[in-house]
Amino acid sequence: MAGKNKNKNKGGKLPNRVAADNRKARHLYHIEDEFEAGIALTGTEVKSLRNGEANIRESYAEEKDGELWLVNAHIPEFSHGNRFNHEPRRPRKLLMHRREINKLAGAVQRQGYTLVPLKVYFTERGRAKILIGLGKGKNVRDKREDVKQRDWNRQKSRLMKDMS
Template sequence: ATFEKAKVVAENRRARYDYHIEDTYEAGIALTGTEVKSLRFGEGSIAESYAEVSESGIWLINANIPEFSHGNRFNHQPKRPRKLLLNMREINKLHGAVARQGMTLVPLSVYFNGRGRAKVELALAKGKKAPDKRATEKERDWKREQGRLLRDRG
């Protein structure tokens, strides 16, 4: 699935290297005002973050949205857990996959959609073992080499 991304704030570039991506979902995020402002300034990082399924829903853990520079005492905590907004069917599906097949929920990117809402692109993923990573690397290098060869010939 491809989602409409008017403005990408943060990307997790390593995710595709560290995980086999099975499926992607678009989730809303429950944010405070200062968090939204920080994101609008293009600040935020999801490099070390993941999502967790609990009784009360799905939570984005360890995503860092720095404090808003002009915020006052109502400023937010940069690393607080944030609730992800998905519909019940999606939540149940993700819950099942995480519980049964040992999958991981990895955020791939945080962005604003066309309507100006902050969204998370959430991937249902399986961790890669070292040999898989080597294979990924090999494939990437070969693709690069292919491009080079075609360029030089053509």
């Protein structure tokens, strides 16, 4: 009975699984648009990502020579890796269509936007993807207004709940 497939997944597909999340990004930036990109990774980086050990809080994306690069993302060395293990904070190439890269680079140069990584996840096919947000930085007043709005929405929902 060596040929039995004990995998419960239908079609051999994996569920979308978030490997790293940048929850601070929406607090620090007005995210106006989101883009999905692939990431060029080495084998040990993929294994570390699958363990959920990555940190993208201080990272950003930048355009160099017509290519997008993820800078300052921390993917720790794989625990069972050998001497060919990767460098934890190396720049990683992002894979996008040329038209999208040109659009993002133009927005960053002309309007002063920032490319912020929002989350790194694996698709159903097992590919590592990154969700990049195009946004502008918030100042202290904007952050306070967001907190006031959030509190008002909570209070409003409580009042509506009490009324019904």
